[in-house]
Amino acid sequence: MRVKRERWNPLALLCLLSFLVTACGELNVPSGIVYCSEGNPETFNPQLITSGTTIDATSNQLYNRLIDYNDDSSDYTPALATDWKVSDDGLQYHFTLRQGVQFQYNDLFSPSRNFNADDVIFSFGRIIDVNHSYHLVSRTGYPFFQSIDFANLVTNIEKVNDYEIVFHLAHKDASFLSNLATDFAVILSAEYAMQQLAAGTPENVDYFAIGTGPFYLSEYVKNEYIRFKRNPYYWGDEAKIDMLVFDITRKSEARLAKIITKDCQVSALPKANELTVIKKHKHLEVRTKPGLNVAFWAFNTQKPPLDDARVRHALAHAVDKQNILDVVYHDTAIAASGMLPPASWAYSETEDVNHYDPEEAKRLLKEAGVTNLSFDIWAMPVVRIYNPNAQKTAELIQSDLANIGVTVNIVSYDWSVFTQKLISSDYDSVLIGWNADNTDPDNFFTPLLSCSALESNNNRSRWCSNELDSVLAQAKETLSKPERKALYQQAEKIIHEQVPLVNIAHAQKLLLKNTDINITNVNPYGGMSFSDVELIKEEVQP
């Protein structure tokens, strides 16, 4: 008996070995795409935030807007609204809504009716009406809408019938349609909201999202992944992939490793210095497009001595932007002279007034009577499209400022803590930036530097100028493009004079992907969209 057992042992081992060998063979992987994203979304409702990470994970995947913006034709295209008309005085926007659009369902909710005017009224009503039962469900407010003063712009949303709706504006606003086409202006389900409100759990609406988009939210595990599945009842062209997984990988090196080992097929925000590594791998490629974004260094203008424009001028003159472009961006960006990037239609080439000039900086500091200046720079802990490495940028600025005798401490927190602490405004200066949500030039000014942006805590400079606000208001009411362009140049000039922030760079939009993924369009603005991303079946090589 025992002899037999001893003979079995090597056999068993052989079995195990052969099993391990087969384990290396072809795997039957379900069809889908894994996207290495850079962080946890804060919520699943893009109305509530401005962070690009959350936008990527929600807006274009789960939801639709009333209208979309087509970058190629530079025009608006129908989405949940099939048609729209603007009244002659520019104060009424009449939308005809799409019929037969079904909302998604989940464990908490299955829709009993199709999308209609009530959903539009709910989605925008919760933002503009402070007495709305959902208004205060958002603890973070509605930062984008607050920054463009949406609540005071829209006086009333009138329901004509189930599929027709009119927005009544308080004043003319040339950027209104652009703002409705942004990633933030999504349409939620009113029925779901009312059901959850009755159940006493209204916050579920923003977490277990229900939208009309090409994918529905299947599962979210914090720090690990978000799983989306194709929405089979999608009203538009169905998504080409069955499943979309966001693999949450905070470290850029880890994302690179994952795409090399094919754990991901698409990866967010590669660092510029990783491009040389990427070139060595044949199955990887980088898509680039000039981006509508700007990286800047914002001063907290409410804190002395940064409330003195001369000090801010001095600091602006002390920064060597070209050095930052070389070291941080590796030539994947251009130096910014103003807020607007060259990709914007309102851009016009101007000389950088606050160019690199350490001597001038020293002189201005002396003039302002500031000596032994020391303050903090907050550097974002995450890679954003406009700045692939804020830490490094902060270090370069630190050494530039050391040359003019200014001491700088670099401060950083984890992203979610960082954004929360920014709101409490207890900082001296911060390295951050802005990725446009739409192509309207207003998007670079009003959400960032207006007085209403200050109220919504999106104004990182904590700076409010009536002069700038009046120029911006005028530009919004003007419908002619050349006139608007002139007004935005005027706005740039005011910012140059007051230096609430130092513009650093406009980065290219980079997307790292496997060659067997077909991505037809990369938007220069806003978040990722996976609805027309295709998986090309690997062809057999001869």
Place this chain on the structure above:
Amino acid sequence: MWRYFVRRINLFFVTSIVMISVIFFATGMFPVEKGYALSGIQFPTVEQQAQTVEDYNLEDNQLNQFIAYVTQRLSGNLGISVNSQQSVADELSAVLPASFELSLFAGCIAVFFGVPLGVIASLSASKTIQRSILAITLTGYSIPVFWLGLTLALWFGVHLEWLPISGQINLLYEIEPVTGFMLIDTLLSERPYAISAFKDALLHIILPAVTLAVLPFTVVIRITRQAMMTVMTQTYIRAAEARGLNTFRILIRHALPNALIPVLKAFGLMLGSFASYGILVEVIFSWPGVGLWLINGIYQRDYTVIQAGILSVSLLIIFLSIMIDLVHTTINPINRKELYAN
């Protein structure tokens, strides 16, 4: 025997209470309001605030607060995660099995390869074999695990593209957690790709498990070798040889069981460093276990997660060391004799 058992159990409780009190006082020093650090609710409503104060006895003295804290934590109320607003206990129970899976797999690798190598090292007449095995163990013992992990990942993952270096499984496989052990869950799954998923999970565990196995592997070799050398000089082995039993049988039946007792003890002593190595390995290979969860919690200032992570890891170490101690005593005839003599 029972007296010994009771004494060990006492030790477990006392150590745990000391451990919890350290965490309790550390929690009091978090730079936030105490109710927030304990419950994880950052903006409590009036009812939630009242509930927190009542649960943790916040208006009472420190001792009563501590008693309330222990009661809450031991009854499973670990608060909610600051970051995800989900129950910390749920999150913990989702990440613990992944850590167990990795440690068990690594432990098995260490024993399956370490014990035979240790035996060979002890029996081999050839000095070269002995020395090279010892050299390997010494090298393995002194290599820092973070360096080893990164090197393996770079070589086998990035350069050769043989093995995945991150996570537990390709995320396109959708596996419902039953046991929490990915290798078992993939086999239990009823999806058409279950076998593929199992293979994928197996490929994913190789690199982290090998990295984590290096420390126990080297320790097992050294201890086994030493113990075997001692055992083989004992008179009962010579008696067995005299009876004409073959060497293999003597090894397996008579020598090895006795030699493995010190190996067990070494495992008990190694638990602390094994756990910290485990945390490092989880971070390097993004293994979704309790270590990665804890480190992420620390980065995100997730106070409730930090407490729960430290509490669970340290309680586990205390519990397992005492268990190993007990098992060691139970199966070790020498200890048994001493106990009976008592």
